[in-house]
Amino acid sequence: xxxxxxxxxxxxxxxxxxxxxxxxxxxxxxxxxxxxxxxxxxxxxxxxxxxxxxxxxxxxxxxxxxxxxxxxxxxxxxxxxxxxxxxxxxxxxxxxxxxxxxxxxxxxxxxxxxxxxxxxxxxxxxxxxxxxxxxxxxxxxxxxxxxxxxxxxxxxxxxxxxxxxxxxxxxxxxxxxxxxxxxxxxxxxxxxxxxxxxxxxxxxxxxxxxxxxxxxxxxxxxxxxxxxxxxxxxxxxxxxxxxxxxxxxxxxxxxxxxxxxxxxxxxxxxxxxxxxxxxxxxxxxxxxxxxxxxxxxxxxxxxxxxxxxxxxxxxxxxxxxxxxxxxxxxxxxxxxxxxxxxxxxxxxxxxxxxxxxxxxxxxxxxxxxxxxxxxxxxxxxxxxxxxxxxxxxxxxxxxxxxxxxxxxxxxxxxxxxxxxxxxxxxxxxxxxxxxxxxxxxxxxxxxxxxxxxxxxxxxxxxxxxxxxxxxxxxxxxxxxxxxxxxxxxxxxxxxxxxxxxxxxxxxxxxxxxxxxxxxxxxxxxxxxxxxxxxxxxxxxxxxxxxxxxxxxxxxxxxxxxxxxxxxxxxxxxxxxxxxxxxxxxxxxxxxxxxxxxxxxxxxxxxxxxxxxxxxxxxxxxxxxxxxxxxxxxxxxxxxxxxxxxxxxxxxxxxxxxxxxxxxxxxxxxxxxxxxxxxxxxxxxxxxxxxxxxxxxxxxxxxxxxxxxxxxxxxxxxxxxxxxxxxxxxxxxxxxxxxxxxxxxxxxxxxxxxxxxxxxxxxxxxxxxxxxxxxxxxxxxxxxxxxxxxxxxxxxxxxxxxxxxxxxxxxxxxxxxx
Numbered sequence: 065x066x067x068x069x070x071x072x073x074x075x076x077x078x079x080x081x082x083x084x085x086x087x088x089x090x091x092x093x094x095x096x097x098x099x100x101x102x103x104x105x106x107x108x109x110x111x112x113x114x115x116x117x118x119x120x121x122x123x124x125x126x127x128x129x130x131x132x133x134x135x136x137x138x139x140x141x142x143x144x145x146x147x148x149x150x151x152x153x154x155x156x157x158x159x160x161x162x163x164x165x166x167x168x169x170x171x172x173x174x175x176x177x178x179x180x181x182x183x184x185x186x187x188x189x190x191x192x193x194x195x196x197x198x199x200x201x202x203x204x205x206x207x208x209x210x211x212x213x214x215x216x217x218x219x220x221x222x223x224x225x226x227x228x229x230x231x232x233x234x235x236x237x238x239x240x241x242x243x244x245x246x247x248x249x250x251x252x253x254x255x256x257x258x259x260x261x262x263x264x265x266x267x268x269x270x271x272x273x274x275x276x277x278x279x280x281x282x283x284x285x286x287x288x289x290x291x292x293x294x295x296x297x298x299x300x301x302x303x304x305x306x307x308x309x310x311x312x313x314x315x316x317x318x319x320x321x322x323x324x325x326x327x328x329x330x331x332x333x334x335x336x337x338x339x340x341x342x343x344x345x346x347x348x349x350x351x352x353x354x355x356x357x358x359x360x361x362x363x364x365x366x367x368x369x370x371x372x373x374x375x376x377x378x379x380x381x382x383x384x385x386x387x388x389x390x391x392x393x394x395x396x397x398x399x400x401x402x403x404x405x406x407x408x409x410x411x412x413x414x415x416x417x418x419x420x421x422x423x424x425x426x427x428x429x430x431x432x433x434x435x436x437x438x439x440x441x442x443x444x445x446x447x448x449x450x451x452x453x454x455x456x457x458x459x460x461x462x463x464x465x466x467x468x469x470x471x472x473x474x475x476x477x478x479x480x481x482x483x484x485x486x487x488x489x490x491x492x493x494x495x496x497x498x499x500x501x502x503x504x505x506x507x508x509x510x511x512x513x514x515x516x517x518x519x520x521x522x523x524x525x526x527x528x529x530x531x532x533x534x535x536x537x538x539x540x541x542x543x544x545x546x547x548x549x550x551x552x553x554x555x556x557x558x559x560x561x562x563x564x565x566x567x568x569x570x571x572x573x574x575x576x577x578x579x580x581x582x583x584x585x586x587x588x589x590x591x592x593x594x595x596x597x598x599x600x601x602x603x604x605x606x607x608x609x610x611x612x613x614x615x616x617x618x619x620x621x622x623x624x625x626x627x628x629x630x631x632x633x634x635x636x637x638x639x640x641x642x643x644x645x646x647x648x649x650x651x652x653x654x655x656x657x658x659x660x661x662x663x664x665x666x667x668x669x670x671x672x673x674x675x676x677x678x679x680x681x682x683x684x685x686x687x688x689x690x691x692x693x694x695x696x697x698x699x700x701x702x703x704x705x706x707x708x709x710x711x712x713x714x715x716x717x718x719x720x721x722x723x724x725x726x727x728x729x730x731x732x733x734x735x736x737x738x739x740x741x742x743x744x745x746x747x748x749x750x751x752x753x754x755x756x757x758x759x760x761x762x763x764x765x766x767x768x769x770x771x772x773x774x775x776x777x778x779x780x781x782x783x784x785x786x787x788x789x790x791x792x793x794x795x796x797x798x799x800x801x802x803x804x805x806x807x808x809x810x811x812x813x814x815x816x817x818x819x820x821x822x823x824x825x826x827x828x829x830x831x832x833x834x835x836x837x838x839x840x841x842x843x844x845x846x847x848x849x850x851x852x853x854x855x856x857x858x859x860x861x862x863x864x865x866x867x868x869x870x871x872x873x874x875x876x877x878x879x880x881x
Contacts, residue, residue: 119149121158121213123204126183132221135192135258136169142185143171143218145202147178159205160184167191167198167222190222192258198222224291225256227265230316233292238323242301242371243278249294250280252311252319254287261291265313269295272308272320276300277372277396280309299325301398302372333359334376334422338401345460346430347385347408348467354378354387354426355401356417358394370398376419378402383413383430406430433467434459435513435520438495443864443875445850446526447481447504451826451872455497456513456520458490466494472513474498479509479526502526525865530878531849537786537836538586538636540859543593544573544842544851545584548881551576551593555861559589560620561604567620571860571867573878576603578622586786587636587686588837593622598630600643608639609670610654616670625653627671635747637686637787638837643672648680650693657721659731660689660704666719666731675703676732685747687765687787688837689721692752693733698741700754701733708750709769712736736764738771746783746792749837751806753792755783761794763806763818774804776820784833784841791839794821799829799846825872828852836861843873851876 128143143162147155158178162171168191176184190198198220206213235250254265265287269280277300287293299307305325312318338355358374374394378387384407392400406413406428413428439454458470470490474483480503488496502509502524511522531547541555541562552573553562560567563576578601581593590604590611601622602611609616612625628651631643640654640661651672652661659666662675679701681693690704690711702711705719707727711734719729736754740762744755751765759779762771780802784793790807802821824830824841830852832844840855840862852873853862860867863876 119155121155121204121206122148122150123160123202123214123216124148125202125216125218128188129218130220132223133190134225135190135194135222135256135260136225138187138189139220142187143200143202145176145184145204145216146182147184147204147214154178154182156180156182158184158207161203161205162186162188163201163203164188164191165199165201165217166196167193167220169198171200188218188220190220192260194222194224194260224260224262225258227254227262227291227313227316228257229255230265230267230311230313230319231255232319232321235297236321238297239326240299240323242299242303242325245296245298246323250297250309250311250321251292251294254291254293254313254316261287261289263287263289263291265291265293265316267293267311267313269293269309269311272310275396276302276305276307278307297321297323299323300372301370301396303374333357334417334419334424335359336417336424336426337399339404339428340426341428343429343431343460344404344406344413345433345458345467345470346406346410348406348460348470350404350406350428351460351465351467353401354404354415354417355399356419356424356426358398358400358419370394372396372398374398374400374419376400376417378415378417380404380407381414381416381425383407383409383411383428385413387415404428431460433470433515433518435472435515435518437513437520437522438497440522441524441866441868443525443527443866443877444502445529445875446502446506449499449501450524451828451874453497454500454511454522454524455488455495456515456522457493457495458515459494466490466492468492468494470494470496470515472496472515474511474513476500477510477512477521479503479507479524480505481509481526483511500524525877527875527877528880529848529850529875530880532832532844532851532878533849534582534584535832535834535842535844535851536584536586536591537834537840537842537853537861538591539588539836540838540840540856540861541586541589541591542834542836542840542842542853542861542863542876543576543584543586543591544844544876544878545581545593546878546881547849549580550879550881551578551581551584552878553591554863554876556589556859557620559605559618561586561589561591563591563603563620563622565620569859571863571865573863573876575879576622583633585634585636585641586834586836587641588638588688590636590639590641592625592634592636592641594631594634598632598646600625600628600631600634602636602641605639608655608668610636610639610641612641612653612671614670625672629672633684635684635686635691635785637691637747638688638749640686640689640691642675642684642686642691644681644684644693648682648696650675650679650681650684652691655689658689658705658719658727658729659717660686660691662691662703662731662733664732677701679733683745685745685752685785685787687747687752688749690747690752692736692745692747694742694745694754698743698757700736700738700742700745700752702736702752703730703733705729706769708765708767710748710750710752710765712738712752712764712769712771714769736771737769738762740771744783746785746794746835747787748792748806749787749789751790753783753806755780755794759796761792761804761821763792766790766807772806772818774818774821777804778802778821782833784835784843786835786837788835788837788839791835791841793824793833793835793841795830795833795843799831800824801830801833801843803835803841824854828873842876851878 126144233251442450543553592602692702742754830843
């Protein structure tokens with residue numbers, strides 16, 4: 065052990081611990097140097113010398129100062145005091161008295177004698193107020209005289225307890241100007257059980273009747289260090305009104321405030337803000353209400369406010385007519401509005417709005433009506449009613465403002481027939497509609513709609529009905545076979561797909577040259593048909609051999625398909641064609657860049673080639689660059705391009721078509737990945753759809769090979785033939801036709817979508833259904849077998865003699881026998 069000569073005075077009671085050499089351990093010296101109460105107590109634990117009357121007593125705070133606790137609670141640590149003499153030695157046997165001097169509360173015990181531990185101690189319980197710092201004094205009592213020899217003080221901070229109540233402090237029952245902020249803030253205090261303010265309590269401020277207007281700021285906050293929360297209150301725009309506000313805190317009862325708006329405000333402005341200077345059809349209700357706004361300026365505030373509840377009177381001063389109501393109170397924006405019905409006179413009409421001694425003039429220009437034909441230029445069979453009702457839209461200008469409640473008179477002026485009713489009122493959009501039954505003679509029918517001195521002419525074309533036995537829709541053309549035996553096509557003809565020996569577009573049916581045909585199939589820009597013996601003929605575009613005549617020369621008249629067996633049905637795609645024999649054997653020809661012919665090659669064929677696999681099909685359908693077939697067991701197979709999942713199954717083959725990058729494909733039929741059994745099949749440009757025995761339609765492709773059912777679909781009996789970009793149609797057993805959308809959308813973001821089935825407009829039922837790739841549809845009506853088309857018509861593919869888009873089935877104009 066290292067030893068040093070002790071340089072400091074050593075208490076007599078410890079000298080017996082020293083060796084005669086007069087040296088002590090370094091540990092002893094270190095303990096003295098620490099000077100802590102614990103070290104000193106350890107060194108003198110063997111000393112119990114009584115108090116020396118000659119000693120000077122000094123009080124020392126050991127611990128327990130500057131603590132904090134909740135009001136009414138004991139501090140976590142005791143108060144410790146040590147008494148020393150002038151030489152810093154601990155003195156024993158001395159009494160220390162404790163007493164609370166500030167803040168209330170208590171100490172226990174009130175006196176403590178310093179014993180062998182070397183300390184006097186007590187426990188301090190705080191008072192119930194947080195108003196000031198709490199204090200306790202410790203007094204050392206001189207045993208000789210009983211006098212106080214020394215004192216030390218302890219301080220503590222009292223914290224508020226949990227909030228138990230919310231108290232109203234200021235801001236209640238004030239009076240202020242409308243739209244003005246009250247002079248005194250609304251103030252509440254969160255308090256504990258002793259009435260101390262509790263900081264940090266969340267307080268929300270809200271209006272008791274928000275509909276009266278005004279506002280509070282802030283609407284949410286927390287109490288400050290004094291437990292206070294404040295809000296500024298701006299009154300709403302209502303005179304002589306009692307407003308309410310409330311302050312609320314979690315688990316505490318809310319506090320309510322009231323304030324009253326003054327009544328000494330005088331309107332300073334009356335301004336027309338609605339319906340002034342309108343142009344209105346004379347004798348009708350102005351489309352926009354007329355209105356004025358009342359603003360005021362308070363005596364104490366230069367800003368304007370809008371006042372609720374002030375009575376404004378309206379009256380007509382020239383032009384006739386009326387305004388209702390004649391008197392109306394201003395609303396929450398200070399606006400009073402009324403409805404102005406103009407008199408029958410043309411020209412300027414004037415009305416006045418009045419409040420007290422102030423008034424403002426409102427004007428309107430009465431004009432003659434403008435009539436615009438609705439449902440004009442339709443085509444219908446003679447003696448029938450066009451699909452869309454006809455009528456006029458009545459406006460007070462050349463556009464836009466439809467006038468409701470106007471009586472319109474209708475009458476036939478040419479072509480015979482009738483209109484019912486003879487008079488009709490315009491609806492909220494300004495439109496009056498009637499039913500027009502055309503005359504019995506083909507040609508243009510005319511009718512007139514009249515309002516006052518103004519009129520509009522309506523036209524419709526009556527055509528002789530022609531029954532058809534088959535109908536087909538292609539890219540931008542359509543074809544039908546008349547019951548009398550002729551085949552007719554109409555629409556785009558740049559590639560000769562109408563088969564009339566020309567390349568001229570046709571807006572009505574034109575006869576296809578050649579012999580009689582029994583069935584049809586239309587592709588993107590080519591058409592094919594079968595005669596009664598099953599011989600196939602094709603015409604139109606032939607760049608890939610899709611006509612099957614052994615060449616790649618386009619034809620404007622039908623050419624026989626070379627080397628073909630008799631077929632019972634045909635399907636035409638983008639640039640390929642397929643046929644099905646009576647035995648169910650499938651053949652295809654034309655483009656084969658992605659395996660759409662199904663012969664296990666990618667070689668284009670100018671004559672039919674058998675589809676690989678030996679499958680027996682009951683139906684074939686084509687898409688843009690894929691083909692599908694249905695077996696008698698209800699199993700669907702597909703082949704060709706598969707980049708959008710149009711084959712309904714995963715494939716491992718990759719094709720490299722000339723016009724695009726590598727794509728998934730299958731050169732031979734693959735089974736659609738489902739256990740469902742189907743009864744019908746339909747193609748799409750990049751998808752396919754099938755029908756179950758229960759009449760449920762499922763589609764696949766357009767970005768996924770999974771089969772998706774139509775949402776909210778009826779039970780279908782058959783699907784439409786042909787293929788379209790994103791559209792399919794089907795009919796119920798009763799002949800009601802429905803159509804739906806199914807496509808991959810990637811303009812603003814990629815997603816795959818299938819819509820509910822939409823019922824086709826009109827009361828017709830259909831049995832023959834065809835859909836074209838330019839989103840037009842054609843069908844034959846049940847019973848009559850008359851042909852109707854609708855949808856896109858930019859190349860005349862609807863056959864109604866126009867290029868007008870039609871949103872409802874429109875009769876096709878075909879030559880009569």
